[in-house]
Amino acid sequence: MSSPVTVTTDPPGTSAKRKPSKLSINEAIWGYVFILPVVLGLGLFYMAPSAASLFLSFTAWDGLTSPRFIGIDNFVNLMQDDKFTGSLLNTLLYTVGTVPLSVALATVLAVLLNQKIKGMVFYRTLYFIPVITMPIAVGMVWKWLYNSEFGLINYVLGAMNLPQPNWLFDEKFALFSIVLVSVWSSIGYNAVILLSGLQGISGSYYEAASLDGAGTLYKFFRITLPLLTPSLFFVLVMSFINSFQVFDLIFIMMDQQATMLESTRTVVYSIWEDGFKYFNMGYASAQAFILFIVILVITMVQMYIQKRWVHYQ
Amino acid sequence: MKTTTRTDKTSRLAAHLLLAVGALVMIMPFLWMLSTSVKSFADSMSVPPKWLPTEWRFDNYARVIDSIDFGTYYLNTVIVTLGRTAGQLVLCSLAAYAFASLRFPFKNTIFLALLAVLMVPSQVVMIPSFVIMREFEWLDTFYVLIVPGIFSAFGTFLLRQFFMTLPKDLEEAAKIDGCSYFRIYWNIYLPLSKAALVSLAIFTILASWNDLLWPLIMTSSEEMRVLSIGISSFQGQHSTDYPLLMAGAVMATLPIIILFIFLQRYFIEGIAMNGIKG
Numbered sequence: 001m002s003s004p005v006t007v008t009t010d011p012p013g014t015s016a017k018r019k020p021s022k023l024s025i026n027e028a029i030w031g032y033v034f035i036l037p038v039v040l041g042l043g044l045f046y047m048a049p050s051a052a053s054l055f056l057s058f059t060a061w062d063g064l065t066s067p068r069f070i071g072i073d074n075f076v077n078l079m080q081d082d083k084f085t086g087s088l089l090n091t092l093l094y095t096v097g098t099v100p101l102s103v104a105l106a107t108v109l110a111v112l113l114n115q116k117i118k119g120m121v122f123y124r125t126l127y128f129i130p131v132i133t134m135p136i137a138v139g140m141v142w143k144w145l146y147n148s149e150f151g152l153i154n155y156v157l158g159a160m161n162l163p164q165p166n167w168l169f170d171e172k173f174a175l176f177s178i179v180l181v182s183v184w185s186s187i188g189y190n191a192v193i194l195l196s197g198l199q200g201i202s203g204s205y206y207e208a209a210s211l212d213g214a215g216t217l218y219k220f221f222r223i224t225l226p227l228l229t230p231s232l233f234f235v236l237v238m239s240f241i242n243s244f245q246v247f248d249l250i251f252i253m254m255d256q257q258a259t260m261l262e263s264t265r266t267v268v269y270s271i272w273e274d275g276f277k278y279f280n281m282g283y284a285s286a287q288a289f290i291l292f293i294v295i296l297v298i299t300m301v302q303m304y305i306q307k308r309w310v311h312y313q
Numbered sequence: 314m315k316t317t318t319r320t321d322k323t324s325r326l327a328a329h330l331l332l333a334v335g336a337l338v339m340i341m342p343f344l345w346m347l348s349t350s351v352k353s354f355a356d357s358m359s360v361p362p363k364w365l366p367t368e369w370r371f372d373n374y375a376r377v378i379d380s381i382d383f384g385t386y387y388l389n390t391v392i393v394t395l396g397r398t399a400g401q402l403v404l405c406s407l408a409a410y411a412f413a414s415l416r417f418p419f420k421n422t423i424f425l426a427l428l429a430v431l432m433v434p435s436q437v438v439m440i441p442s443f444v445i446m447r448e449f450e451w452l453d454t455f456y457v458l459i460v461p462g463i464f465s466a467f468g469t470f471l472l473r474q475f476f477m478t479l480p481k482d483l484e485e486a487a488k489i490d491g492c493s494y495f496r497i498y499w500n501i502y503l504p505l506s507k508a509a510l511v512s513l514a515i516f517t518i519l520a521s522w523n524d525l526l527w528p529l530i531m532t533s534s535e536e537m538r539v540l541s542i543g544i545s546s547f548q549g550q551h552s553t554d555y556p557l558l559m560a561g562a563v564m565a566t567l568p569i570i571i572l573f574i575f576l577q578r579y580f581i582e583g584i585a586m587n588g589i590k591g
Contacts, residue, residue, distance in 0.1 A: 024416065030494040031417035038408040039423060041464030046430045049441035056440060063444065109335065112328045119329075125577055126336040129343065132573050132580070134523040136541045137562035140548055141346045144555050152345055155362050184339065189584065196585035216324070245434055248525050252545055268436050268526075276530050281440050288437040295434060 057286035062279050074286035084287060086262065087270040088294075090175060094266060095243035097179035098186070103235055105183065106190035111224065113191065114198040124195075128188035135185070139252030142181045143168065168253060171263040178249050178264060186242075190235045197231025198224070229310040237302050244295050247272065267291050350374070350559035357555045373560040377547075380557070383564065385536060386543035393458045393528075393539060394521040400463025401517050402510060409472035410498045414484065424473075430466040435526075443530055457531040458539070462521060468513050471583075475509035476502060512583025515576060522569055540565045 057074055059067035078084045109127060113120055130138065145153050146167035154164040167177040205223045214222070247268040254264050265273075267287060275284030349357055350373055352366040377383060411417070412424050442461065443452075451457040479502065487497050503510070525541040532538065538546075544561045551557050573580060 027415050027494065028417035031411040031415035031420070034411035034415070034494075034498075035408040035423065037404045038464055038469055039427070041404070041461075042427060042430050042466055044445075045442065045461040045464060046433065046438055046466070047426075049438040049445065050430075050433050052441035052444075053437045109332075112332050115325060115328050117325050117328055117332075121577075123332045123336055124581070125574065126340050128577070128580070129570060129573065130339060132519055132569055133343075133566050134541060134562075134569070136523075136525060136545050137346075137566045138342075140544070140558055140562050141342045144349065144559065145342060145345060147555075150358050150360065150362065150555075152341075152362055155360075159361075184342075188339075192581055192584050241434075245436065248541075251525065251529075252548065271436050271439070272526065272530070275440050276443075281444075285437075285440050288434070288440065292434055292437050296432070 053285050053288055056282050057289045059282040059285075060280075061282040063281045064279075067282060070282070074283050075290070077283070078286055078290065083265070084267075084270055087265045087267050088290075090264060091244055091246070091266045093175060094179060094182070094246060095240060097176065098182045098243050099236065099239045101179070102183045102186045103190055103232065103239060106187045106194055106235070107228070107232070109187060109191040110194035110198055111220070113195050124188075124192070127191060130185040131188040133185070135248035136252050138181065138185055139249050142177075143253050146177055169260060171260065174254070174260045174264050178246075178253065181249055181253075182243070182246065186239065190239065193235050194228060194231050197228050201227045226311045230312055233302070233306050233310045237299060240298055240302070241295055244291065244298075346559045346562055349555055350563050352556045354554060354556060370556065373556050374564065377557055377561045377564065380551075381543060381547050381561075382535060382538075383543065383561075386538050386540045387564075389455075389458075389538065390522060390540040392455065393462075394518055396455070396459035397462035397521045398514050398517045400459070401465050401468045402514060404463060405465055405468035405513065406472050406503065406506070406510065407498065408469045409476055410502050412469070412473045413476035413479075414497075414502070415494065427466045427469060431470070439526070439530060446531060451531075453532045453534050453537050455537075458528060458537070462517075462527075465517070468517070471513055471516075472506065472509055475506055479505050508579060508582060511576065511579040515572075515580055515583060518572070519569065 056067060058069060058071060060070050060073070061067035113124060145151050148154055148164070148166040148169065151167075153167070157164045165173045167173050201224065205227070206219055209219050209223060245268055246266050250264055250266050250269045251272075254261055261269075268291070271284045271287045271291070274280045274287065348365060351369050351371055352363070352373075353368055353370050356363055356366050356368070412420065446452050446457045446461075449456070451460070483501050484497055487501060492500070523541060524539070525545070528537075528539045528542055532542070544558075544565050547561050548558055
């Protein structure tokens with residue numbers, strides 16, 4: 001294990017110490033050389049633009065002429081802009097719809113996969129394939145599945161005498177349709193993390209509980225779930241962050257249907273629209289900044305309340 | 314004891330049943346994509362839907378390749394993916410080695426600053442990046458698609474965490490033998506870290522292959538299109554010709570699915586490693 005930064009300020013003079021001191025300078029130089037490309041690259045392509053973005057959000061800018069400083073006007077206007085507040089609400093609804101459903105199903109899946117059953121790798125592979133599939137292709141396939149006349153989903157619903165909604169073209173269902181696709185494509189990822197959490201739980205807890213005559217449900221709620229909370233916490237934090245940044249599915253499934261955008265436009269979609277379709281770059285930057293703050297606050301709130309429910313062993 | 318084994322058996326059977334039903338739901342969209350991709354247009358519009366085509370139209374694939382410049386999109390995507398992946402592996406592992414093993418002033422401060430990058434959503438960076446790329450005159454070139462993607466805070470963090478777990482005695486011995494730091498990195502750290510490097514490679518391949526928003530903003534010409542953009546504009550042109558669209562989707566996703574099936578151990582380990590340490 002590397003010791004935490006031992007500062008190498010050897011007293012000069014003593015000939016015995018001189019050699020290691022020389023070595024340390026050499027070491028420091030090589031250290032800087034090795035990190036230089038990554039530090040420069042991240043500085044130029046991530047840190048500087050982040051700072052610039054904050055500045056731009058206080059300007060009106062078309063991306064060509066020089067930006068005009070307008071104070072907090074962008075933020076004031078955004079709060080009164082139904083398109084933006086709507087997109088914020090849609091993103092929130094999407095997240096609230098996707099995250100709990102995906103994490104709950106992933107927990108069930110992880111518990112099932114953890115039963116040392118035959119074919120575990122096979123099942124895991126099948127459940128994981130949606131995770132790695134190009135979102136654009138996923139969107140295209142689901143658009144076809146949701147097709148109201150020739151789609152597979154409505155055919156199956158019809159065969160079971162269930163109502164057949166016009167999924168993507170009905171404002172009551174459009175966002176929900178996207179939520180279902182997101183759940184489908186994120187279960188595998190969440191389940192893999194939860195499964196590795198489950199595998200870290202020592203079998204002795206279960207043996208002790210069995211000796212006391214505990215049932216399956218008791219074991220699940222009193223042993224599995226509490227000991228899984230660190231993994232659940234990680235999965236929740238990541239899922240929230242990812243959900244707030246959803247774009248691809250909206251882009252591919254909704255783009256041609258301006259009418260339904262009203263009920264499905266997300267914040268990132270709105271940033272893209274304002275920034276790169278209408279070239280209101282200051283306005284778009286302000287939206288990106290608000291998105292950052294929202295994600296930051298939600299993550300911090302989660303960090304804060306984790307003490308109440310996450311059990312670290 | 315007998316009762317426990319019996320309940321074990323029933324619960325395993327129930328687990329199998331649930332898993333199988335779930336797996337069918339998970340895989341159904343892919344089967345439907347494959348089946349539609351070899352149907353005739355009329356077959357795809359039949360009510361009730363046909364599970365298998367009445368005539369097998371494998372030429373749908375050829376028609377996709379003819380009707381759009383699929384070869385260019387493919388080649389572009391492969392070049393971008395390889396470029397970003399190779400770049401990240403080299404640069405992130407070098408920096409990760411320095412952060413994990415070398416001593417230099419302000420190491421922890423610099424490392425924390427890099428981690429802060431992970432907190433900022435990429436959309437925040439997008440608009441100023443567009444302007445920077447325009448100033449560089451990189452818009453609509455391979456530079457814009459590859460170069461910013463080779464610097465990764467995530468990759469540096471992932472590899473640094475892995476390097477921290479490696480035993481130090483080999484390194485100490487090498488130092489006593491007078492090995493240079495680069496030799497230690499190259500001959501000791503890299504060979505011991507194959508699993509972590511493969512995991513990072515897979516994450517990067519996946520992210521580059523499936524990337525949409527960045528190339529959408531930064532490129533505009535037909536020659537610079539990548540697959541994700543190619544097939545989304547393809548959808549715009551053939552919005553109802555689902556057999557063609559599905560054939561395109563199959564071709565766009567197949568390489569990654571095959572890669573996953575062969576390397577899935579590394580995918581899963583990488584994600585699990587990340588989940589525990591993140």
